[in-house]
Amino acid sequence: MKAVRIHGLGAMPVIEALPDPVARPGRSLVRMAAATVGHIDRTVWQGRFLRQPPWPYTPGVEAAGTVVASGSYETGQRVWLRGSGLGTLFDGTWCELIDAPDEALGPLPDAVPMALGAAFFSPTTSAWVALHAVAKLQAGEQVLVTGARGAVGSLAMQLARDAGCTATGVDPDAAPPPTASADLLIDTVGGDVLARVLPSVRPGGRAVLVGYTAGPTLQLDIAHFLQRDVALLPLNMFRREAAGRAAAPELLARLADGRLQLEVKPFALADAAQALDWIAQRGHRGRAVLVPQL
Numbered sequence: 001m002k003a004v005r006i007h008g009l010g011a012m013p014v015i016e017a018l019p020d021p022v023a024r025p026g027r028s029l030v031r032m033a034a035a036t037v038g039h040i041d042r043t044v045w046q047g048r049f050l051r052q053p054p055w056p057y058t059p060g061v062e063a064a065g066t067v068v069a070s071g072s073y074e075t076g077q078r079v080w081l082r083g084s085g086l087g088t089l090f091d092g093t094w095c096e097l098i099d100a101p102d103e104a105l106g107p108l109p110d111a112v113p114m115a116l117g118a119a120f121f122s123p124t125t126s127a128w129v130a131l132h133a134v135a136k137l138q139a140g141e142q143v144l145v146t147g148a149r150g151a152v153g154s155l156a157m158q159l160a161r162d163a164g165c166t167a168t169g170v171d172p173d174a175a176p177p178p179t180a181s182a183d184l185l186i187d188t189v190g191g192d193v194l195a196r197v198l199p200s201v202r203p204g205g206r207a208v209l210v211g212y213t214a215g216p217t218l219q220l221d222i223a224h225f226l227q228r229d230v231a232l233l234p235l236n237m238f239r240r241e242a243a244g245r246a247a248a249p250e251l252l253a254r255l256a257d258g259r260l261q262l263e264v265k266p267f268a269l270a271d272a273a274q275a276l277d278w279i280a281q282r283g284h285r286g287r288a289v290l291v292p293q294l
Contacts, residue, residue, distance in 0.1 A: 001018055001020050001021075001097045002269060002292075003016055003017075003018050003058045004058055004059060004094035004095065004290070005056045006055070006056060009047045012273055013059070013273050018095070021099035024099075026071070027100060028072065028104075029067070029069040029070065030098040031066050031067075031096070032063050032064075032095060032096055032098050032292065033114035033291070033292070034065070035291075036062035036093075036119045036288070036289050037288040037289065037290060038122055041087060042280065044087065053088065053091065057087075057092070058091040058093075058094050059087050059092050059094050060092030061088060061092055062082045062093060062122060064078070064118035065098065072105070073102075073105060077107065078109075078110065078114075080105070080106050080118065081098060081100050081105055081106075082104060084100065086098075086104055111257070112256050116262060118264075119151075119264045119286075119287040120248075122151075123152045123287065124155055124247075124260065125245075125251065126235060127152050127156040127158075127159050128155075129240050130152075130156060130235050131156060131159055131160060131163065131186070131208075135184050135206050135208050137163055139164035140164060143157075143166065143167045143168070143182065143184045143185075144184070144185045144197065144200060145157050145160070145167060145168070145169050145185075145186045146185070146188055146197055147189040148170065150285070151287050153169070155260065156210075157169060158260055184205060185201050185205070186207075186210060188213070189211060189213050190209065190212030190216060190218065191213075191215025191217065191218070192214060194214070194218055203229050203230070204229055206233055209233065262287065263286025264286050264288075264289050265278070265286055265289070266288075266289055266290075267288055267289070267290055267294075268290070268291065268294045275288040275290060
């Protein structure tokens with residue numbers, strides 16, 4: 001099979017021919033139809049993740065495809081894959097034939113295209129858990145979203161409106177709203193953007209910190225912050241993986257019937273380096289996925 005391999009910290013991804021994996025108890029073999037390229041893949045690639053697979057390794061924590069062999073799923077079953085060590089503890093999904101723990105798989109409805117099935121889990125569950133499990137969203141609240149054109153931000157906007165709230169996107173390059181009127185901020189970019197938008201949250205409001213593409217640090221005037229009493233709530237989807245998996249069937253149903261929209265951009269498997277660069281560009285829309293052939 002063909003697989004993307006990385007041989008060192010920050011090294012250029014290369015395509016190599018590897019032996020096909022062999023079926024083992026507790027694991028499934030899946031013919032990859034699409035594999036997501038996400039920020040976690042960049043983080044592992046750059047050596048900034050808490051764990052590091054042994055070199056060389058095949059990246060990729062998410063994908064979709066059809067089952068070739070499994071003790072838990074029938075041959076030919078359409079599935080999505082996510083987590084359970086894929087691409088972080090051992091080889092991941094950027095290959096033609098994925099060897100994954102059974103618990104990493106979930107059934108993919110026929111109405112959801114493979115590229116969307118590969119890309120949906122991280123942004124949809126992050127947006128859902130941020131709003132409902134972390135922020136405890138209530139109907140009628142005013143919600144601000146930074147990075148609203150990105151995958152998580154756009155989904156947070158859609159889900160907040162579906163929940164009966166008013167959702168407003170904040171342009172990271174523009175001045176924030178002049179008054180403190182929001183009940184909740186969903187921040188997907190961090191850095192100086194978060195610092196500028198926080199004053200727009202009313203005293204006693206909440207801010208859920210989802211990402212840090214604009215920078216990993218935040219400077220606060222502590223005295224001013226204490227007076228405003230805005231709760232800063234981190235979203236850790238590794239710790240909340242169970243909540244994300246519980247929400248996945250409902251989120252897939254909404255994607256299948258069009259209630260939720262998520263853009264995807266396909267790249268050939270051989271263009272993994274280009275995909276890694278694309279997702280690092282500020283203002284890109286949707287999610288990158290690798291496909292065996294374009």
